Amino acid sequence: MYKALYRQYRPEVFEEVLGQDHIVRILKNQIATDSTSHAYLFCGTRGTGKTTTARLLAKGLNCLSDGERPCGVCANCQAIKEGSFLDVIEIDAASNNGVDNVRELRESVKYPPSAGRRKVYIIDEVHMLSTEAFNALLKTLEEPPEYVTFILATTEVHKLPATVLSRCMRLDFKRVPESVLMEGMADICVKIGIDVTEDALRIIAANADGSVRDGLSILDQCISGRDMKVDAEEVLEFLGASGYEDFIELTDMVRKKRTEEAIAFLNGILSDGKDVRQFMRDWISHYRNLMMVKFMRNPETVVSMSAENIERMRRQAAVLELEDINRGIMELSTMANEARWSTQPRILLELAIVRLCMGAGQIRELTEVEFTEPEPVLTPVKKTAPAKAPVKKAEEPAPVIVEEPAPVKQEESMQVQTEEPVIEMPVEPAPVEAAPVGPALAEMQNGFDCEDIWNKVFEDGENEKGSINIIRNSARLKSIDENTFTVEANNAFFKDLAEKNRQFIEHLVEKHTGSRRRMNIKLANSSETERSAEEIAAEASDILGIKVEVK
Template sequence: MYTALYRRFRPSNFSEVVGQQHVVRTLKNQVITGNLAHAYLFCGTRGTGKTSIARIFAKAVNCSNNAKGDPCGICDNCKAIDDATFMDIYEIDAASNNSVDNIRDLRDNVIYPPAMGNYKVYIIDEVHMLSTSAFNAFLKTLEEPPAHAIFILATTDPQKIPATILSRCQRFDFRRISDGDMMAHLRSIADRVGVKVDDMALNLIVSKADGAVRDALSLLDKCISYCGDTITHEDALEVLGALDDDILLRFSRAVLDYNVAEALKIVEDVYGAGRDAAQFLDDVIRHFRNLLMARMVGTGLEEYAGHLEDEIRRQIMGYSENRLIRCIEILNSSANQIKWAVLPKVILEVAVVRLCQPDIDNDINGLLDRIERLEKQATFSKGQSEGQVATISQTVSGDKAGLENGKKAMETRSVEKASDAGAGTKKVADVKGLPDIRDVWSALLDGVKREKMALYVFMKNATPRYENGALIVEVDKSIFRDALKKAENVAFIENLLKKITGIEMAFRPELKKDDESQKAEKEMVNELISFFGKDKVQIIKE
């Protein structure tokens, strides 16, 4: 009878465990020193090795030759455990044995000493499924068990376990297996069973497994059943129902070009081929995530074939970080809705329209997307009229040169104006050598316009002033103020101010007040000054 890969290659000792070295090392040291706890709690997502390590640990503590912390596999106890004839290891499924009566039976039997080994080990899987009464009945036994008893509780949902149980256990959190460890493990198993798997197919299996070894082995088993001795990337895509990279890039290109007709056609073709809407969203979300990671930190392209590299890099340069984040947020929201939708295809199509038509979204991200679209159209029109397209590196170097030249010119003008006693221009007070605030503002707008057109739109009609070491900018709309107050925008503008003025200057956006409120505020301040005295009143701007 055929045995599934995840059962056939289940680890039999600690050295065969994939990942989880923080758990393995601790348990081995406890076996070597004999400092065993009476209760353990293994927490983690499915397929990360909780039950496997619990069995290895139960085997190790009952092994006759465990001097190195690992079960020897050759003593009588180890052989009995392998043959499932050992009487002192109990595996209980709490999902189906969750009543108080089941715990009472356990409590009545635990008092008897082990029949064959050194310890009676109780492995309770999915322990969070126990009822409240069962937990209460288990509490006293768990707190003061017999010296020969060890409890190992395993769960994927530790927050459902009462705090009184958690406090009595030594807790271990199992992590998702890294992609590198998973790849090496799958490659080793494929070699042992005589199957050739190309790297792209393994990458796809690993990405679908999401850090769970059991899921990865089940998917590999499925691919072997379909493909035989050789598994290609195309075969893996067909078996797993995943989208081809070419389709993903065609879709992201359509979104990048705001081509809603092409994007909807791709959805129709995918749906017509029998693909699941939820699976389509999962693949597209992961694709946009890879584009974002590649743009931000240069990683995430390992999953794609080499011949697609040029198109991927063109798309990375075409998308801004803001737009990629907006795409991911829209798709993720639709993925949550589609689980309960009567017509999943409709949810998917609405998401596609929102991706390609930012005009229908009134939030800040939709506004920034529309501005970015207009900016691209203006840049394209300008390039057509002038017959040239500037490269990104030339644009950046030109911006830096312009900022430096503007800074030098303003420094010269500030010195000239400082020597002119009759000049009527209002200077920024208390900062020696700082140029006129109007010159600073003009240069700042020029720099922002060259590098971030969206911010320029928010700032172009604002009113600047200098106060207590900060450039305060009053804007008409709260949506403009909120966008300018984002940490990355404040840091960008403050860095630009430092280049222009040569000094550190804070940037603070505020909402403009109407004339009536300003007048009332001024009258109130004057009354306070006249009553308390000017030296007693301090005005603090928030």
């Protein structure tokens, strides 16, 4: 049966561990002088050797050799390798995270080793333990029997309680430098008889981002199904399949300020199962590569891409200003950082897209989305379309009032007075007249005029909750049945938003139809064409909770 490279080539002795010399030195020394600690904490990025080193330490503690330990070949080393050694117990905290699991562990700790010198407990992904389980574990960590060694491993050390940290010897695993990774992979290739070029190894190492497992996994996929040769083109072909094109396209949509299209496109990509956080990081890399390609004569040295891809990047970079690239990097980095702790990283990514589409280079200040009670409108204003955020048009022949103002004080002139921070959008003047939204002829549904009801709902809703108005433009009331009504949203973003305001919308529809109905929300399948600056501004105002102006 085929075994993935990274499973097949797990270091059996300390010499084979790549890039963690500082840790190897300490552990070898402690094993040789019999001065190992009772509890270790291995932390660091995934795929850098934590589990591997934990097993090496377990072997070292039980190895039968008189020389260098672990030897990797004695009966104990072999048994540990195969997972059949009774005194080395591996626990995956991700799936055994309850207090009962820890109690079981505490019971078993009482019994001395049966075959080896020391009983070793390796608790992987230890951050997944419940608080209760941590507390139970602490007691054992405090006073472990003489013959026990604990090795805790985690990628997320910040999630561990200080009480655990203070009882362990902590060793930090670093990302493995690219040159070290290249050498390690070259050795493996020699062992398995693969002819690999240096360029290929360099590209793989760059894409592994310090993780040996990722490096081996890329190498593996470039080998399988081919002859025994791997060159740069093959690697690039494999890596390219996972997305430069998507980023080129998405960046292009953002450049053209096509918010809806971009969000729909993102939706398609994510529904293929891509990880949102990874996607953000990759998009940042794309912007970084654009910057390199724009300013370097020979970007090949720093951008791991095929000549064809570099040429495509060059075309995109040519139509982008440095300012656009800078904004892309900053905006996405901020969101990627936020997303690390967020349970809803996708919304942050969507928000980043909306903001990039706004061309938010002039964003001076951002505030939390917050709804403030609308102030009474002082001047009667013509009402031609659903409400929008106050929008000021500069560089236009004549000042024009843009539709009904959102809930802010409106003076007689077109000047919108706000105390809140204002962002200006430098965009080409867009047509001022907003097309009426919804079907031209009122559609009657069970005696209800959907369009009329929808407008009433938002006129009402606006008084209670101004931010709700953003939905009016981007969703329609399609039908009203006996117990339900159906709303069709333009894209996933507004569908989500409608869902979040479900109670409120249901309440208002009840008010205007006379009985309580449940809302169904559907996605309209038509992807819309380019939107006006005002629409984007209005949307952005509502999302960001600040006034956005169009210049």
